[in-house]
Amino acid sequence: MSAEAEVASDLVVIGGGAAGMTAASRARRLRPDWRITVFERGDYVSFILCGLPYFVSDVIASHESLIVYTPEFFEKERRIEVHTRHEVRRIDHEQRLLEVTDLRTGRAFNCRYGKLVVATGAEAVRPRLEGIDLGNVFVLRTIDDGRRIKAALQQGGLRHAVVIGAGYVGVEMAEALTEAGLETVLIEATANVLPGIGPEIGEVVERELIDHGVSVHKEEMAQRLKGGQRVEGVVASRGEYPAEIVIVSVGTRPAVALLQQAGMALGSTGAVATNEHMETNLPGVYAIGDVAEAHHLVTGKAVWIPLGTTANKQGRVAGENAAGGSAVFQGIVGTATVKVFGLEVARTGLTEPQAQEAGFDPVGVTIEHPSRSVYYPGATKLRVQLVADRQNGRLLGGQIVGREAAAKRIDVLATALHTRMDVEAITALDLSYAPPFAPSWEAVQIAAQQVIGKLQRAKRS
Amino acid sequence: MSAEAEVASDLVVIGGGAAGMTAASRARRLRPDWRITVFERGDYVSFILCGLPYFVSDVIASHESLIVYTPEFFEKERRIEVHTRHEVRRIDHEQRLLEVTDLRTGRAFNCRYGKLVVATGAEAVRPRLEGIDLGNVFVLRTIDDGRRIKAALQQGGLRHAVVIGAGYVGVEMAEALTEAGLETVLIEATANVLPGIGPEIGEVVERELIDHGVSVHKEEMAQRLKGGQRVEGVVASRGEYPAEIVIVSVGTRPAVALLQQAGMALGSTGAVATNEHMETNLPGVYAIGDVAEAHHLVTGKAVWIPLGTTANKQGRVAGENAAGGSAVFQGIVGTATVKVFGLEVARTGLTEPQAQEAGFDPVGVTIEHPSRSVYYPGATKLRVQLVADRQNGRLLGGQIVGREAAAKRIDVLATALHTRMDVEAITALDLSYAPPFAPSWEAVQIAAQQVIGKLQRAKRS
Numbered sequence: 002m003s004a005e006a007e008v009a010s011d012l013v014v015i016g017g018g019a020a021g022m023t024a025a026s027r028a029r030r031l032r033p034d035w036r037i038t039v040f041e042r043g044d045y046v047s048f049i050l051c052g053l054p055y056f057v058s059d060v061i062a063s064h065e066s067l068i069v070y071t072p073e074f075f076e077k078e079r080r081i082e083v084h085t086r087h088e089v090r091r092i093d094h095e096q097r098l099l100e101v102t103d104l105r106t107g108r109a110f111n112c113r114y115g116k117l118v119v120a121t122g123a124e125a126v127r128p129r130l131e132g133i134d135l136g137n138v139f140v141l142r143t144i145d146d147g148r149r150i151k152a153a154l155q156q157g158g159l160r161h162a163v164v165i166g167a168g169y170v171g172v173e174m175a176e177a178l179t180e181a182g183l184e185t186v187l188i189e190a191t192a193n194v195l196p197g198i199g200p201e202i203g204e205v206v207e208r209e210l211i212d213h214g215v216s217v218h219k220e221e222m223a224q225r226l227k228g229g230q231r232v233e234g235v236v237a238s239r240g241e242y243p244a245e246i247v248i249v250s251v252g253t254r255p256a257v258a259l260l261q262q263a264g265m266a267l268g269s270t271g272a273v274a275t276n277e278h279m280e281t282n283l284p285g286v287y288a289i290g291d292v293a294e295a296h297h298l299v300t301g302k303a304v305w306i307p308l309g310t311t312a313n314k315q316g317r318v319a320g321e322n323a324a325g326g327s328a329v330f331q332g333i334v335g336t337a338t339v340k341v342f343g344l345e346v347a348r349t350g351l352t353e354p355q356a357q358e359a360g361f362d363p364v365g366v367t368i369e370h371p372s373r374s375v376y377y378p379g380a381t382k383l384r385v386q387l388v389a390d391r392q393n394g395r396l397l398g399g400q401i402v403g404r405e406a407a408a409k410r411i412d413v414l415a416t417a418l419h420t421r422m423d424v425e426a427i428t429a430l431d432l433s434y435a436p437p438f439a440p441s442w443e444a445v446q447i448a449a450q451q452v453i454g455k456l457q458r459a460k461r462s
Numbered sequence: 463m464s465a466e467a468e469v470a471s472d473l474v475v476i477g478g479g480a481a482g483m484t485a486a487s488r489a490r491r492l493r494p495d496w497r498i499t500v501f502e503r504g505d506y507v508s509f510i511l512c513g514l515p516y517f518v519s520d521v522i523a524s525h526e527s528l529i530v531y532t533p534e535f536f537e538k539e540r541r542i543e544v545h546t547r548h549e550v551r552r553i554d555h556e557q558r559l560l561e562v563t564d565l566r567t568g569r570a571f572n573c574r575y576g577k578l579v580v581a582t583g584a585e586a587v588r589p590r591l592e593g594i595d596l597g598n599v600f601v602l603r604t605i606d607d608g609r610r611i612k613a614a615l616q617q618g619g620l621r622h623a624v625v626i627g628a629g630y631v632g633v634e635m636a637e638a639l640t641e642a643g644l645e646t647v648l649i650e651a652t653a654n655v656l657p658g659i660g661p662e663i664g665e666v667v668e669r670e671l672i673d674h675g676v677s678v679h680k681e682e683m684a685q686r687l688k689g690g691q692r693v694e695g696v697v698a699s700r701g702e703y704p705a706e707i708v709i710v711s712v713g714t715r716p717a718v719a720l721l722q723q724a725g726m727a728l729g730s731t732g733a734v735a736t737n738e739h740m741e742t743n744l745p746g747v748y749a750i751g752d753v754a755e756a757h758h759l760v761t762g763k764a765v766w767i768p769l770g771t772t773a774n775k776q777g778r779v780a781g782e783n784a785a786g787g788s789a790v791f792q793g794i795v796g797t798a799t800v801k802v803f804g805l806e807v808a809r810t811g812l813t814e815p816q817a818q819e820a821g822f823d824p825v826g827v828t829i830e831h832p833s834r835s836v837y838y839p840g841a842t843k844l845r846v847q848l849v850a851d852r853q854n855g856r857l858l859g860g861q862i863v864g865r866e867a868a869a870k871r872i873d874v875l876a877t878a879l880h881t882r883m884d885v886e887a888i889t890a891l892d893l894s895y896a897p898p899f900a901p902s903w904e905a906v907q908i909a910a911q912q913v914i915g916k917l918q919r920a921k922r923s
Contacts, residue, residue, distance in 0.1 A: 019902070052835060052897050066837035298892075309902045310895045331890050338894040347894050374513060376527035408899035409867040412874045415892050420881040429792050431759075431876050433799040433808050434771045436513050438869035441480070441770045 009113035010082070011035035012323050013099060014120060015089045015259075017046030020290025020312035020319075021120035022070070025081045027320025028116075035324070038112065039075070040087040040101055045144050046072055051309050053147040054170065057154070058177035064144050064151075092117070092263035094283045116285050116323040119260055119273070120316070123253040123291035123307050130249075132226025138247045141170055153246055154181050162186070163235045163244040165223045167194040169339045171250040172206065175215045176342055178248070186216045186242045188223055188235070195339070198400060199352050201367045201386055205402045206341050213342045253307065255292045268294045270305035277329045279319040287323055289315035296332030299350050299397055299418055300359040306335055334418040335398070338408040347411035350398025350418045353388050362391040364459075366451040370444035372405035374436035381405055387414075387424070387448040394423040394456055399445065406438075413445055424449040424456075470574035471499035471543070473784050474560060475581060476550045476720075478507030481751025481773035481780075482581035483531070486542045488781025489577075496785070499573065500536070501548040501562055506605050507533055512770050514608040515631065518615070519638035525605050525612075553578070553724035555744045577746050577784040580721055580734070581777070584714040584752035584768050591710075593687025599708045602631055614707055615642050623647070624696045624705040626684045627712040628655040630800045633667065635709045636676045637803055647677045647703045649684055649696070656800070659861060660813045662828045662847055666863045667802050674803045714768065716753045729755045731766035738790045740780040748784055750776035757793030760811050760858055760879055761820040767796055795879040796859070799869040808872035811859025811879045814849050823852040825920075827912040831905035833866035835897035842866055848875075848885070848909040855884040855917060860906065867899075874906055885910040885917075 012028050014021045017039050025037050039046065047070040055061045072083035084103075091100040099112045125140035127133055137159075139150050153159065162178040164171050167189035175187040187210065189196065193203035194210065194217060210217050218239065226247060227234040234243045255272040257265070266282040268274035273288035275281055277296065281288050291307035293315060311333055321328040338347040356363035365388045373380040383403035389396055399414040401407040417427055427449035434441045442450075473489050475482045478500050486498050500507065508530040516522045533544035545564075552561040560573045586601035588594055598620075600611050614620065623639040625632050628650035636648040648671065650657065654664035655671065655678060671678050679700065687708060688695040695704045716733040718726070727743040729735035734749035736742055738757065742749050752768035754776060772794055782789040799808040817824035826849045834841040844864035850857055860875040862868040878888055888910035895902045903911075 049835070049837075049897075049902075051895070051902075052837060055838065055897060060839060061837055308895070310892065313902055314890065333892045336892045336894050338896045338899055340896060340898040345899060349892070349894070374510065376510075376513060376522055377516065378521060406867045406870040408894045408896065409870045410873075412871075412891075412893045412904075413877050415894065416874050416877040416881075416883075419887070419891055420877075420883070422877075422881070426880070429775065430873075430880055431771065431794045431797045431810070432873045433797050433810070433869045433876065434512070434769070435799045435801060435869065436510075436516060437801040438799055438806060441510075441512075441774055443873075 007110040007112070008038070009036070010038035011115040012037045012118065013112060013114040014039045014118045016120035016122055016290070017041030017083060017085065018048060018120060018122055018290060018312065019309055020316040021118065022047045022075065023313055023316025024118045024120065024287070024289060024320035024323065025075070026079055027317050028324040029079050029081055031321060031324035031326065036082070038082045039084065040089050041083065041085045042088045042104070043143060043145065044085055046070070046075070046083055046085060048144050049309065050142065053141055053144070054173035054177045056147050057141070057150050057174070058180045064148055067144060089259060092259060094263055094286060118287045118289060118319050118323055119265070119292060120290045121256040121259065121292045124256050126252045126254055127249065128251055130223060130225060132228060132232065133249070135226055135228045136231035137245060138226060138232050138249065140249050141174060142253065150248070159183055159245040161243040162246045162248070163188060163242050164248045164250060165235070166250040166252070168196065168250060168252065169337070172210065172341050173339065174248045174250060175210060176213070179214055183246070184216070185214070186218060186244070188218045188221050188237055190220070190222050192220050194219070195346065197352065198346070198348055199354070199386065202346065202384065202400045202402045205384055206344060206346055209342050209344045253291070255305065255307070257292060260288070260292070268303045270294055270303060272305040274303065277331070278322045278327065279315050279330055280322065287319035289319045295330070298332045298334050302359070304335070306333060308337060334415050336411060336415045338411065343404055344402060345404065345407035346402045347408045348398070348400040349411050349415040350396065351388060352398060352400070356388050356397045361397055363388050363397055364391045364452060364455055366448055366455060368444065368448045368451055370447045371440050372403055373438060374440050377436040383407060383410070383444045385444045385448045387445065387452055389424050389452045391456065391459070394425055394453065396422055396424060396427065401444070410443070410445065424452045428453065468571040468573070469499070470497070472496035472576040473498045473579065474573060474575040475500045475579040477581035477583055477751070478502030478544060478546065479509060479581060479583055479751060479773065480770055481777040482579065483508045483536065484774055484777025485579045485581065485748070485750060485781035485784065486536070487540055488778050489785040490540050490542055492782060492785035492787065497543070499543045500545065501550050502544070502546045503549045503565070504604060504606065505546055507531070507536070507544055507546060509605050510770065511603065514602055514605070515634035515638045517608050518602070518611050518635070519641045525609055528605060550720060553720060555724055555747065579748045579750060579780050579784055580726070580753060581751045582717040582720065582753045585717045587713045587715055588710065589712055591684060591686060593689060593693065594710070596687055596689045597692035598706060599687060599693050599710065601710050602635060603714065611709070620644055620706040622704040623707045623709070624649060624703050625709045625711060626696070627710065629657065629711060629713065630798070632711040633671065633802050634800065635711060636671060637674070639707070639709070640675055644707070645677070646675070647679060647705070649679045649682050649698055651681070651683050653681050655680070656807065658813065659807070659809055660815070660847065663807065663845065663861045663863045666845055667805060667807055670803050670805045714752070716766065716768070718753060721749070721753070729764045731755055731764060733766040735764065738792070739783045739788065740776050740791055741783065748780035750780045756791070759793045759795050763820070765796070767794060769798060795876050797872060797876045799872065804865055805863060806865065806868035807863045808869045809859070809861040810872050810876040811857065812849060813859060813861070817849050817858045822858055824849050824858055825852045825913060825916055827909055827916060829905065829909045829912055831908045832901050833864055834899060835901050838897040844868060844871070844905045846905045846909045848906065848913055850885050850913045852917065852920070855886055855914065857883055857885060857888065862905070871904070871906065885913045889914065
């Protein structure tokens with residue numbers, strides 16, 4: 002290494018997002034005497050990226066709302082040394098040494114570590130598209146991305162927006178830009194908005210987008226971006242769309258470059274592989290959050306589904322284990338939810354195609370059922386999709402879209418997946434009922450009854 | 463018997479509420495050739511008593527909204543013979559014979575049965591109180607009760623109401639009468655509104671009632687009702703309250719008189735005891751719904767918690783078994799929810815005192831946590847109470863009060879109780895998160911973490 006080892010820390014955390022700061026805090030609680038250091042490349046730590054679309058749409062006025070704790074809080078209250086704008090450029094695990102650059106001054110120094118937690122997160126994919134570097138073409142991944150987009154909107158004069166990619170962030174941004182008063186086109190390469198969630202739920206989401214003025218173009222590919230200094234339009238496979246601002250949301254990937262160089266093994270998903278203690282192939286090195294894989298409790302396989310809830314849980318586990326504990330992260334069931342204008346869209350477990358791919362023989366049903374007693378004012382329809390194993394009726398996954406507690410209703414199915422419940426057991430659940438909140442049979446129970454009926458008919462024939 | 467056996471049916475159901483009609487419908491599906499007969503004492507079948515307070519407050523305009531299907535529907539679509547205003551006055555199980563009176567004509571006749579399902583429901587307790595029979599003193603249990611109360615309100619001229627008893631129906635009626643423009647006094651003998659739900663949740667409910675203008679009087683007993691023909695006031699242990707209308711809601715009891723005469727065994731709760739097939743001590747006779755006990759999955763004991771959700775499930779099981787099946791009703795976990803103005807109040811499992819009484823060594827926590835990401839507009843506080851077994855951390859019960867999806871949030875805990883989950887497993891659940899719907903740690907998980915902390919501290923000391 003080029004620089005002298007200037008500092009040493011019992012625990013170093015690379016990346017100051019939710020996962021990293023949770024790990025540091027957990028370790029501090031168990032090791033009051035340890036020196037604990039965090040290096041974060043950006044300006045902020047303890048930030049909440051999931052809130053960015055709402056910052057852009059001005060539902061949340063200040064980006065500071067998206068920062069749970071400041072570096073000063075961690076320094077003072079938890080005696081964690083937080084270095085923002087510090088980039089770790091090399092990990093030498095044999096020497097237990099990091100090469101760190103202070104991005105403010107350009108000064109490089111070495112830092113010795115006892116235990117290491119890597120929480121470098123994910124980065125937005127920027128496709129190789131002609132014009133991708135034009136002005137007003139953005140991805141949305143960091144607080145700074147959000148601030149740049151918001152500044153562009155606040156400058157005014159923008160009338161047309163194009164969002165490329167209709168995943169979670171894409172539909173959230175289509176909503177945010179529409180709410181900001183722009184005519185918004187949403188371009189999606191597959192046949193579905195929220196690809197992966199399936200057509201029965203996707204069509205409800207698409208209808209909601211259209212009803213609120215978003216122009217939805219499926220099975221269409223963006224081909225190039227036009228403009229002078231700033232973007233002026235998007236040329237796509239089926240048409241050309243004016244755009245003074247473009248959001249590219251075609252996905253993210255784990256930020257593994259630094260870690261691969263250090264010899265950290267990746268899994269088949271391309272994210273860092275860990276054991277159930279969140280430890281990588283390098284002893285004493287833990288990987289957590291958006292850079293790490295997670296064990297999927299339904300398939301039994303490693304998956305990469307980067308979400309804040311998982312990051313928090315993995316952070317606790319890694320922090321405890323780095324401090325000498327033996328905590329276990331059991332895994333995830335793939336629960337996620339997103340707001341699309343007045344809709345709540347929620348999923349957990351596997352969709353029917355995912356179940357097939359994972360080697361199950363799935364049976365699925367889609368039903369509609371009211372959110373309240375049907376006679377109670379304000380009752381709206383929930384659409385529920387349930388997927389079960391044809392062999393034994395075991396629940397494999399579910400999706401719910403609706404206008405009332407759809408997000409929290411999915412949690413029953415998530416809990417059921419954690420305990421490998423079958424559809425019979427779901428019909429027997431003692432769930433809450435009162436006319437203003439729910440009908441006497443919950444929608445997921447009606448769906449489970451229909452799965453049972455389908456399985457019985459299949460047996461007889 | 464005094465009358466000749468004039469009719470015979472393969473299956474007779476006594477009581478045409480949700481439980482009874484569900485049983486009849488289920489049996490019909492499995493036995494297309496059977497003669498199936500229902501005797502209902504009142505004017506309606508397939509009615510939803512839980513909706514009555516909303517009918518009284520005019521949130522629901524017509525009592526017909528509370529009737530899911532008419533007798534004609536059952537006759538035509540399901541070939542179930544439905545006899546309203548028919549009272550079964552004696553059951554002779556040795557002869558498999560019922561003595562039935564047509565209340566319209568006074569004609570008595572006998573009816574032979576093959577299988578029998580009793581779903582006679584519960585009846586309102588009318589305490590022996592001076593003045594209880596005055597005009598405008600009501601209980602709320604039947605559709606007719608609801609119509610009478612609504613007629614009294616619509617006649618006008620009422621300014622003051624007193625509700626005696628602050629259970630679920632009592633608080634719902636306090637809300638309904640307040641919404642109808644009456645100055646409403648709610649009198650409760652115990653130290654809590656919603657007695658049994660505990661002071662930490664009860665105080666939030668009480669605050670909501672007071673904030674909406676209800677005058678709440680706890681630890682006070684109604685002593686007598688004053689008036690001429692119609693009630694004019696309530697004399698209670700701590701004061702006297704004017705009242706042109708009084709709702710007495712001090713509880714219900716299972717309608718077992720007819721069944722006891724027939725030799726049907728009651729459990730320690732006073733409701734009919736059954737096995738897991740919903741069969742009583744009399745072979746071929748099933749008891750379901752509000753007249754029957756249910757197995758409590760947390761305590762392992764029989765309880766009497768009359769609710770529509772349980773009635774529906776028991777109806778399916780009894781209908782299937784009467785038709786020759788062997789379905790099982792696993793039991794309940796005691797889930798219930800109620801709306802109190804803008805609040806959702808929900809519970810499942812045991813409270814701390816209930817857990818103690820059931821022989822557990824419980825540990826409880828009460829926390830507050832936001833319903834959405836704290837920075838997202840509209841986030842409100844949920845108050846969550848969790849009770850666990852000190853020996854092994856097993857969840858024993860939970861209660862949630864709040865303004866957003868509290869009712870549906872309880873369902874995670876209900877599902878967890880069905881599978882005997884411990885608090886550690888609750889913290890590991892992959893629950894849905896998005897800033898508009900939930901924070902990244904759900905309130906029930908924060909509460910579970912606090913239980914774990916409490917258990918660990920107890921171990922160390």
